[in-house]
């Protein structure tokens with residue numbers, strides 16, 4: 001049997017980048033929907049926007065529609081591309097595809113043992129954002145909160 005090559009070991013320590021579809025839901029009171037990662041998942045206890053991994057052959061929108069149905073029991077027809085963020089965690093290398101959801105059918109409820117909370121974004125004097133009932137937020141998502149806090153939808 002041959003020795004493992006240098007390249008094999010390089011692959012082992014550089015996990016493949018995963019595409020993740022993430023949904024930002026905002027209600028008419030200006031609150032955003034956060035979910036808490038349940039026990040058993042990497043980074044359990046952290047809060048995030050709902051979403052999950054894109055499966056092979058799936059569009060980002062289709063993955064998001066599937067994840068929001070599985071995690072929250074809601075259905076969406078549309079989602080609007082917002083921005084992409086890449087982040088390397090000890091457990092995974094992710095490319096997050098954030099999309100804005102302005103309409104959905106059904107009332108969000110945690111279908112995977114996760115807590116949910118509609119949370120307002122409070123801007124501090126130093127420009128950082130507090131989300132008192134949903135901290136800590138996943139590190140890759142924190143920088144986006146300041147941008148979302150500026151968002152004043154015209155409807």
Ligand SMILES: Nc1nc2c([nH]c(=O)n2[C@H]2C[C@H](O)[C@@H](COP(=O)(O)OP(=O)(O)OP(=O)(O)O)O2)c(=O)[nH]1
Pocket residue numbers: 020021022041042047048049050051052053067087089092094096138139140141
């Ligand atoms: N949903 C979501 N994931 C995020 C956010 N920020 C962030 O870094 N992530 C990372 C955490 C995870 O490494 C990855 C999401 O993967 P996941 O474990 O939730 O995937 P999934 O819902 O398909 O879960 P599973 O079926 O594999 O259990 O993206 C965010 O705001 N929302």
Ligand SMILES: [Mg+2]
Pocket residue numbers: 050051052053071
């Ligand atoms: Mg998920």
